[in-house]
Structures are given as structure tokens and as C-alpha cells.
Amino acid sequence: MRSALFLLFTFELFMSSRDKIIQAIKAAALEEVPLPAAVGNPITYEDPVQKFSDVAKAVGTSVLEAESHQAVKDHLMQTYIPEVQTRWGLEQPLRMVSTLPEMEGLAEQITDVALDPHSLENVDMAIMSAQFGVAENSALWVPETMIRVLPFICQHLVLLVDSRQILNNMHEAYEKMGLGDDSFGAFIAGPSKTADIEQSLVLGAHGPRSLAIYLMA
Amino acid sequence: MEVALFVPCYVDQFYPGAARATLELLEKLGVKVSYPEGQTCCGQPMANSGYEHLTGGCNENFIKCFQGYDYIVSPSGSCVLHVKDHLHSDKAPEASNEIRHRVFELTEFLTDILKVKQLDARFPHRVGVHQSCHGQRGLMLSQMSELTASPFSKPGMLLNMVRDIELVELDRKDECCGFGGTFCVAEEAVSVKMGKDRVADHLRNGAEFITGADMSCLMHMEGILRRNKSATKVIHIAEILNSK
Amino acid sequence: MHTDKKHAALADIFNKDEARVNWHDQTLWFVRAKRDRLTHDxxxxxxxxxxxxxxxxxxxxxxxxxxxxxxxxxxxxxxxxxxxxxxxxxxxxxxxxxxxxxxxxxxxxxxxxxxxxxxxxxxxxxxxxxxxxxxxxxxxxxxxxxxxxxxxxxxxxxxxxxxxxxxxxxxxxxxxxxxxxxxxxxxxxxxxxxxxxxxxxxxxxxxxxxxxxxxxxxxxxxxxxxxxxxxxxxxxxxxxxxxxxxxxxxxxxxxxxxxxxxxxxxxxxxxxxxxxxxxxxxxxxxxxGRSRQLARPDFKNSLKCIRCGACMNTCPVYRRSGGHSYHHAISGPIGSILAPNLDMQKFADLPFASTLCGSCSNVCPVKIDIHNQLYKWRQELVKAGYTDKKKTIAMKLMASTLASPSKFKFAGKMGRITLKYAPFTVNNRFNPWYKGREMPEPPKQSFREWYKGRGDFGSS
Structure with missing residues (x-):
């Protein structure tokens, strides 16, 4: 009897935290509750692209349209970059980087996954593409491309998205993604921001100060 | 139909006018009303303070007084909610269950059971309606601002049957007044501040009277109004619906 | 921040500066209003x-x-x-x-x-x-x-x-x-x-x-x-x-x-x-402590919380007492039902820092019945002996008065007499009600007395 108690005691003592936690949960002996059905008829929009664009603008994103990568490149060079430069008082030369081969010539190409992410510390503008967007909240799905930190560390972010890839809501988004296999990915909706000081909105907390989206026809 | 009038303890002692108006209004609408004499209290003051286990005596007395009636009607949403949620008895489980289903707050009794469509009442004043939380969120006397659902209001519907009344819109239409039972003394500072803010909303919007279906909230707000020597008064909704 | 003060005392300090309370209340109400606009859409x-x-x-x-x-x-x-x-x-x-x-x-x-x-x-x-x-x-x-x-x-x-x-x-x-x-x-x-x-x-x-x-x-x-x-x-x-x-x-x-x-x-x-x-x-x-909370049938669903803070923004008490008055990392209504699980004695005051208005449960995106759990925690804490003994005595007295129609009638009369003839014994600084509010004016007759005069008793 005494040795049994001792065994029990030492078992308790040497039981891993993992086992302790699992045991405690099991001991709570909750009756299984079934999973609910999926949300029926979530909101859809007559013109999801319009809705996407309205919501994006409301959170401080610039929404632009372009026919082709070349058109994006032209617009960036002739209009958008000078605008950003003036508005934010950026000094030349800008460090522009991109993960898109189409931006060759305008931006430095990131092709090496082993690049030290700290080396991107001084990037002024990053040009990347998003897989799809969501109309209800203007979020864009940006999977890891080359360097994980790129869309966060740059001062200004430009994302290209196919306007046929604007979904209505988040349920459609996860349906499209399935289980996925991205090591990392993020929904990005607008420039980095904070309202921690008296609820006044300030753009450019730690991540990009601005976000521009090119809706590709 | 035989209705028992349940008059909460503090209404009996401090606001008999609200109970009288309830009784007269129901009689005017052709209801036979009795007032069981032995009644005291629903037990909520103890229960909300964590002493529900001491409410056994209260419960037995309540059951003794109110069993056997078709309906039990009371001019207090909070007490009704307490009875509906917590009345129980090991000695008389059926009777307590029965009572829990037959107890109604006055405005829900008028709208849901009597289905009152018109009232012969006149109250030529600007009136602000205080939505007492237990009536509104507990008994669902009116739609709650937090929910995404269609609006309705049982007290509002009845007040709109009163001639010459003008209902004022509030900035925060269903914020708590801060009475909260023993909260009003245990958390004195916050309770008074909540009450002041609620009263200020009514005053800002020009209310001459603040009404509601719960006298306890009105008692709290009256204390603040009178402290500030305000001309605005509180009045139980039964008194408006019963006015000529 | 370590304090031995309880919620009511800390809230009292917070309320010394009324302009600040107004500002705090309005800032958070603004967030609640933004939430309403989006959810109602x-x-x-x-x-x-x-x-x-x-x-x-x-x-x-x-x-x-x-x-x-x-x-x-x-x-x-x-x-x-x-x-x-x-x-x-x-x-x-x-x-x-x-x-x-x-x-x-x-x-x-x-x-x-x-x-x-x-x-x-x-x-x-x-x-x-x-x-x-x-x-x-x-x-x-x-x-x-x-x-x-x-x-x-x-x-x-x-x-x-x-x-x-x-x-x-x-x-x-x-x-x-x-x-x-x-x-x-x-x-x-x-x-x-x-x-x-x-x-x-x-x-x-x-x-x-x-x-x-x-x-x-x-x-x-x-x-x-x-x-x-x-x-x-x-x-x-x-x-x-x-x-x-x-x-x-x-x-x-x-x-x-x-x-x-x-x-x-x-x-x-x-x-x-x-x-x-x-x-x-x-x-x-x-x-x-989470597995312990999971084993409490009345409180397990507090673990559904996704930490959105909506219950704080809507809580009329939180807005007027400030988060620090809850003396716990998670403040507001949700904190008040989570904290006692961690330390019943230390956080025994929190479930009482509420009017049980129920707004918290209505905004909760995962439908935790917060206000019901506040009520249930009160019962648990009293049973476990974490409340003021004076309060327990008062409550016992109250319960025995309210359980007996004759005692109740007598106490009611006494109460009104005290109010009418000796207001100074009640309306003084020792009565927390009177600090910011007038007492109700005692009527001449209780409803019961009036009803008796009408001669209707005995009809049922």
C-alpha cells in the first residue's frame, strides 16, 4: 500500500507538464459539443471590386488601376513615386525593391531567399503581388515571397492584385486557400497604423507608412 | 382571468403611487386584481449580493402568496426577472415552476397578454424613457442597442398611445443608470457618476419627466435630480399610462 | 503595479477627477459606437x-x-x-x-x-x-x-x-x-x-x-x-x-x-x-488555471474569450472606473470572471464591480454570458467565505425579515418613520447613498396600508 502511494506520488512528481495538462482536461470530462454548420449566406456585393476599393480607401490605402505590369511600372515612375517622394519628403536615391521580375529596371530584384532580412532595413519602397483580395475588409493575402519581413519593413508598400481575384468575404477567402502550404502568409489591409494615443489615428506605426494597391485589369 | 399584484418591497414602502397606478390601470382594463397580503420581497437584494442561499424563506413566502393565480403582474422588471430566473423550492417545485412562467412585468403583460391597442390617457409633457437593464436585456421589453436586430419597444408602444405626450430621444438610449442593488452603496462613486450621466442625457434632451418600468432605477435618478434641485421629475410608467 | 486596494476604493480615487472620468468614458464610448456601426452593417x-x-x-x-x-x-x-x-x-x-x-x-x-x-x-x-x-x-x-x-x-x-x-x-x-x-x-x-x-x-x-x-x-x-x-x-x-x-x-x-x-x-x-x-x-x-476553469461548469465558457475587449468598451462601470481599478492584467467584465479562478481571495471584489446590466454579454462576439457568470461568482465567493462578515450578518437579518410578512410590515413602518422624523440619522455622511443622492421622500402610507383602507383584503 505504502509503496503504491509512493509510486503514485513520484508519478505525479515526474509527470510532464504536458501530461498534467492533458490529464486535467480529461478530468474535466466535458461532454462533446458538435461543430456548427458553416455560416449560411454571408454578405456578398453587387460589385466586389468597388466595395474593396471603398473599404481600402477608408483605411488609408491608395487604390489605382492598371492594364499591365508595364502600365504599373510607368505609373509608378511617372506619377506614384514622385507623389510619395513629395508627400513624405524622401531623399533621392530611393531604395526600391521588388519580388516581381516585371519590375526589373525600376526596382532591385530580390531573388535570394537566404538574404539577411536586416539588409532590407533601409528599403523605401517594396513592390510585391498579392494572391487575392477580400471586398468586405480590403485585406489582401500576401504569402511569403523570398524574404518574410519585406512587406513589413519597407517604408512604403505597393501590392499588385488581379481584379478578378477580389472575393466577397473571409469565408470565400479561406475556401479558396484551403489548408494551404505557405510557411508564412498575412492578410494585409492598409498601411501600418495605431490609435494608441487618445484614439487618434496615425498611419505608419512600425510597418509601411503607406500602401498602394494596383488593381490589375 | 385572475391576476395577483406583486408590489416589490421598496415600491410598497416608498412609491405606493406606482403600485396604485398599476392596480387602477389593470382594473380599468377589466382585469380582476388581487393583492396577496403576506407578500414581502422576491429575494433579489440578497441573491445579487451573493447570498442566494439565504433566499429560501423569501421563496417559500412568495410561493405561498402567489400560487394559483392566472398571472402575477408587477411594476418592476428587475424583480420579475429575478423571480423568472431564480425562484425555486424543493418543497414545491411545481408551484415555483408555474409561478416563474406566470409572472409578468406590467408593460409586457399589457402588450403580450392583454394585447392593449389603445389607452384613455393623457400626459402633456416631454418624457425621457429610461430602459432599465433587467427589463430590457433580461425580459427583452425592447430591442438592445448592442444587437444587430430589428427595433421594438413594449414601453414605447404603450407610451405612444398616450395623448399629447412627447418622447425625447436620448444620446445613449440604453445605458445603465448605475443603481445595481447593493452596488449603489458598495460602489458609491461609480454608481453616482453613472446616475449623473444618465440624468444629464435626459436633461440635455429636454425631458420634464424620466419614466421607466423599474422604480429602483427611477429612485436612484430621483435622488440625483433632487440633490441638484432639478425641476425634472421621475414617474413610473404605470402612472403615465393611468393618467387623465 | 501592486495594490491592496479593492475595486470600489480604486474607482473612488479615479472619480476624484470628474473631467477625466468624462473623457475616459467618452473615448471608450466612441469605440463602442464604431463597433455598433460596423456590426449593424x-x-x-x-x-x-x-x-x-x-x-x-x-x-x-x-x-x-x-x-x-x-x-x-x-x-x-x-x-x-x-x-x-x-x-x-x-x-x-x-x-x-x-x-x-x-x-x-x-x-x-x-x-x-x-x-x-x-x-x-x-x-x-x-x-x-x-x-x-x-x-x-x-x-x-x-x-x-x-x-x-x-x-x-x-x-x-x-x-x-x-x-x-x-x-x-x-x-x-x-x-x-x-x-x-x-x-x-x-x-x-x-x-x-x-x-x-x-x-x-x-x-x-x-x-x-x-x-x-x-x-x-x-x-x-x-x-x-x-x-x-x-x-x-x-x-x-x-x-x-x-x-x-x-x-x-x-x-x-x-x-x-x-x-x-x-x-x-x-x-x-x-x-x-x-x-x-x-x-x-x-x-x-x-x-x-485554464484546466481548472474548464472543470467549473458555471464558468468554463469564459474560456471562449478571444480578447477583443468589447465588454470593456461597453461596460458603464469600466468606462467610469478605469482599467487599473480592477488590479489585474485583464480588466473589465471578462477580467472579473477570469481573475477569481486564479486567486479567489485577491479578486473577490471584482464580480461585485458590476451592476449586472448585461451589455457585456450582448457585445461579446463569442457569446460568453458574462453577467450571469458575475452573478454566479458572487455566490461562489460568499459560500467560500471571501466576503465581509458584517455584510453576512446584515444579509441574514434581511433574509429573516423578508421571509416573514409580520416582521416585514414592522420593519417597513420603522424605516419610513426613521426617514420622516429623523432624517439626520440617515442623511449623513456615513450613508453612502446620501453622499451623492437624496433619500426618497417617505410617503404617508405604504401601498399595503392604502390598500387596506380600500377594504379589499380577503378577496382572494
Missing amino acids: LPEWEVLRDTASQIKNHALSRLQHYLQEFEEQALANGVQVHWAADAEEHNRIVCELLKKKGIDRMVKSKSMLTEECHLNDYLAENGIEVIDSDLGERIVQLAKEMPSHIVLPCIHKKKEEIGDIFHEHLGTEAGVSDPQVLTETARQHLRDVFITRRAALTGVNFAVAETGEMVVCTNEGNADMGAHLAEIHIASMGIEKLIPKRAHLGVFLRLLTRSATGQPITTYSSHFRRPRKGQEMHVILVDN
Whole structure:
């Protein structure tokens, strides 16, 4: 009897935290509750692209349209970059980087996954593409491309998205993604921001100060 | 139909006018009303303070007084909610269950059971309606601002049957007044501040009277109004619906 | 911040400055109003709440299964999994991970769990410096305070006070209080931190059992800046954060930020599945009382909480007493039902810091019946003896009076006589009612007396 108690005691003592936690949960002996059905008829929009664009603008994103990568490149060079430069008082030369081969010539190409992410510390503008967007909240799905930190560390972010890839809501988004296999990915909706000081909105907390989206026809 | 009038303890002692108006209004609408004499209290003051286990005596007395009636009607949403949620008895489980289903707050009794469509009442004043939380969120006397659902209001519907009344819109239409039972003394500072803010909303919007279906909230707000020597008064909704 | 004062006393202090109470109330009401605008725009809002609630109920009912599934997936993804039975063990694990790599400085993004565990203090005692990178948290950290709100940590501070803190610690000019300027200063200061720290700790908003991934939501991008630059990323999560399937994220991400701040979604919803090349990723699964709460039938569903803070923004008591009056890392209504599980004696006051108005339960995106649990905690605490003995005596007296019609009649008469003939015995400074309110005017007759005069008794 005494040795049994001792065994029990030492078992308790040497039981891993993992086992302790699992045991405690099991001991709570909750009756299984079934999973609910999926949300029926979530909101859809007559013109999801319009809705996407309205919501994006409301959170401080610039929404632009372009026919082709070349058109994006032209617009960036002739209009958008000078605008950003003036508005934010950026000094030349800008460090522009991109993960898109189409931006060759305008931006430095990131092709090496082993690049030290700290080396991107001084990037002024990053040009990347998003897989799809969501109309209800203007979020864009940006999977890891080359360097994980790129869309966060740059001062200004430009994302290209196919306007046929604007979904209505988040349920459609996860349906499209399935289980996925991205090591990392993020929904990005607008420039980095904070309202921690008296609820006044300030753009450019730690991540990009601005976000521009090119809706590709 | 035989209705028992349940008059909460503090209404009996401090606001008999609200109970009288309830009784007269129901009689005017052709209801036979009795007032069981032995009644005291629903037990909520103890229960909300964590002493529900001491409410056994209260419960037995309540059951003794109110069993056997078709309906039990009371001019207090909070007490009704307490009875509906917590009345129980090991000695008389059926009777307590029965009572829990037959107890109604006055405005829900008028709208849901009597289905009152018109009232012969006149109250030529600007009136602000205080939505007492237990009536509104507990008994669902009116739609709650937090929910995404269609609006309705049982007290509002009845007040709109009163001639010459003008209902004022509030900035925060269903914020708590801060009475909260023993909260009003245990958390004195916050309770008074909540009450002041609620009263200020009514005053800002020009209310001459603040009404509601719960006298306890009105008692709290009256204390603040009178402290500030305000001309605005509180009045139980039964008194408006019963006015000529 | 350590205090022996209870909620009522702390709230009383907060209410000494009425203009500030008004400002605090209105700032948070503004957030509640933003939440209303967004939620009322979505016809399926209530269905979403129902669905989320049921998913969480399901997940909690099979928690050991989902924890094991998550562990398996995370390990397969190359994430190292640790289990911590309590706060102390959690802190020790973090400390050991850092020591093993010879790291003595870490950057941390918002994690209420680490506040609950008092991680920063523990690491400081062990020679490790932690810098909080969420702007609000950095501000309270510099001020040596606790967050007063789980989503808006420094909502209790005015910009002028923040200006003073920045002047003292970050070298801004004295008197500068423009949020734009202060935020820019913090950006520069924290960029330097992100670039130089080899370790980053983040919280977890949702962990998906099916894929082993962890989702972290921020507006500032601070979790990402920390994690993607550090060579070791530690994610700390309570075991209740698990959801079964990836598709469920669709439900929760729609609810979280609309409820929290009235935004359609946070700027960043980052899905961490595998460490990047050359990086270590760790997850610590923390119990710290959660399995105990799970075994309490009346309180288990408090574990559905997704930490949106909507119950705080709507709570009329929270808005007028400030987060610090709850003397716990998680304040407001949800804190008041979670804290007693951690320490009944210390937090016995919190379930009473409410009028039970029920607004919290109505805004809760996962439909926790917060106000009912406050009521039930009161019963538990009284039964366990954690209330004032004088109150117990008074309540017993009250119960016996109210149980007896004759005693009640007599007491009522006495009460009214006292009011009418000797108002000074009641209307004095010892009566907390009278401090800010007049007593009701005693009527000549009670209703009962009037009714008797009508001659109707005996009709039933």
C-alpha cells in the first residue's frame, strides 16, 4: 500500500507538464459539443471590386488601376513615386525593391531567399503581388515571397492584385486557400497604423507608412 | 382571468403611487386584481449580493402568496426577472415552476397578454424613457442597442398611445443608470457618476419627466435630480399610462 | 503595479477627477459606437456570433484532442512545442530558451498572457531586458504601469502625459504631445530595437489544430517586425486559443476587430506555420488555471474569450472606473470572471464591480454570458467565505425579515418613520447613498396600508 502511494506520488512528481495538462482536461470530462454548420449566406456585393476599393480607401490605402505590369511600372515612375517622394519628403536615391521580375529596371530584384532580412532595413519602397483580395475588409493575402519581413519593413508598400481575384468575404477567402502550404502568409489591409494615443489615428506605426494597391485589369 | 399584484418591497414602502397606478390601470382594463397580503420581497437584494442561499424563506413566502393565480403582474422588471430566473423550492417545485412562467412585468403583460391597442390617457409633457437593464436585456421589453436586430419597444408602444405626450430621444438610449442593488452603496462613486450621466442625457434632451418600468432605477435618478434641485421629475410608467 | 486596494476604493480615487472620468468614458464610448456601426452593417452578425460560440464550445469540449493534433502538426512544421502548467513554468521556459542562445535582450509584441504571468519582471530578475513593441504597451512600460485595457493598453493616459513620458525617456522636446510626432518618435526608437534584437516573443490570437499554424493580429505590424527579424521567435499562448480548422479563421477574423475597435479587420493578420530558414520557432502552451476553469461548469465558457475587449468598451462601470481599478492584467467584465479562478481571495471584489446590466454579454462576439457568470461568482465567493462578515450578518437579518410578512410590515413602518422624523440619522455622511443622492421622500402610507383602507383584503 505504502509503496503504491509512493509510486503514485513520484508519478505525479515526474509527470510532464504536458501530461498534467492533458490529464486535467480529461478530468474535466466535458461532454462533446458538435461543430456548427458553416455560416449560411454571408454578405456578398453587387460589385466586389468597388466595395474593396471603398473599404481600402477608408483605411488609408491608395487604390489605382492598371492594364499591365508595364502600365504599373510607368505609373509608378511617372506619377506614384514622385507623389510619395513629395508627400513624405524622401531623399533621392530611393531604395526600391521588388519580388516581381516585371519590375526589373525600376526596382532591385530580390531573388535570394537566404538574404539577411536586416539588409532590407533601409528599403523605401517594396513592390510585391498579392494572391487575392477580400471586398468586405480590403485585406489582401500576401504569402511569403523570398524574404518574410519585406512587406513589413519597407517604408512604403505597393501590392499588385488581379481584379478578378477580389472575393466577397473571409469565408470565400479561406475556401479558396484551403489548408494551404505557405510557411508564412498575412492578410494585409492598409498601411501600418495605431490609435494608441487618445484614439487618434496615425498611419505608419512600425510597418509601411503607406500602401498602394494596383488593381490589375 | 385572475391576476395577483406583486408590489416589490421598496415600491410598497416608498412609491405606493406606482403600485396604485398599476392596480387602477389593470382594473380599468377589466382585469380582476388581487393583492396577496403576506407578500414581502422576491429575494433579489440578497441573491445579487451573493447570498442566494439565504433566499429560501423569501421563496417559500412568495410561493405561498402567489400560487394559483392566472398571472402575477408587477411594476418592476428587475424583480420579475429575478423571480423568472431564480425562484425555486424543493418543497414545491411545481408551484415555483408555474409561478416563474406566470409572472409578468406590467408593460409586457399589457402588450403580450392583454394585447392593449389603445389607452384613455393623457400626459402633456416631454418624457425621457429610461430602459432599465433587467427589463430590457433580461425580459427583452425592447430591442438592445448592442444587437444587430430589428427595433421594438413594449414601453414605447404603450407610451405612444398616450395623448399629447412627447418622447425625447436620448444620446445613449440604453445605458445603465448605475443603481445595481447593493452596488449603489458598495460602489458609491461609480454608481453616482453613472446616475449623473444618465440624468444629464435626459436633461440635455429636454425631458420634464424620466419614466421607466423599474422604480429602483427611477429612485436612484430621483435622488440625483433632487440633490441638484432639478425641476425634472421621475414617474413610473404605470402612472403615465393611468393618467387623465 | 501592486495594490491592496479593492475595486470600489480604486474607482473612488479615479472619480476624484470628474473631467477625466468624462473623457475616459467618452473615448471608450466612441469605440463602442464604431463597433455598433460596423456590426449593424453586417446582416449575418448574430449568426456569426452564434457560430463562433459553438466552434469555441466544441473546441473546449475536445480540447485535449485538439492540443494533441496541434502539437503533432506544429512539430511536423518544424516548430518546437513546450507545455507550461503555470505562469512560473512559462517564464522559466522563455528564460531558458534565451539563456541557451546567450540572449539578454528581447522584443515582445502584445501578449496578455505574458502580463498574466508577469514575464517581464521574471526576466528582469534574471538579467534579461524586455522591450514591449506595441505603442500602447511601450508607453505603459515606460510609465511602469500595467495595461489598463487589453486592446488599448494606455487608453487611460492623456497625450500630454504621454508627451511627458516621451520627453523623459525618448528625448522628445518638452511639451510635445501631438500623437503624430509621438508615434514617429516611437517608430524610430522601436525600429532600432527590432533591428538589434535576436529574440522576439509574440502572443497568439488563434492556433489552428488542423495545420499547426498560429495567427497573430496587429495594426502596427510590430509582431511581424519582431518575429521576422529575430533568430528565435517564441509564441506564448493559453491552451484555450485553439480552433479546430483553418476555415474557422474566417469566422473569427470577421468578428475580432469589428468587436474590438470597429475596424473590418486588423491591418495585419499573420499566419505563422514554419520558421523561416535558419530561424527557431517555439510555441509555449500555457495552462495556468485554464484546466481548472474548464472543470467549473458555471464558468468554463469564459474560456471562449478571444480578447477583443468589447465588454470593456461597453461596460458603464469600466468606462467610469478605469482599467487599473480592477488590479489585474485583464480588466473589465471578462477580467472579473477570469481573475477569481486564479486567486479567489485577491479578486473577490471584482464580480461585485458590476451592476449586472448585461451589455457585456450582448457585445461579446463569442457569446460568453458574462453577467450571469458575475452573478454566479458572487455566490461562489460568499459560500467560500471571501466576503465581509458584517455584510453576512446584515444579509441574514434581511433574509429573516423578508421571509416573514409580520416582521416585514414592522420593519417597513420603522424605516419610513426613521426617514420622516429623523432624517439626520440617515442623511449623513456615513450613508453612502446620501453622499451623492437624496433619500426618497417617505410617503404617508405604504401601498399595503392604502390598500387596506380600500377594504379589499380577503378577496382572494
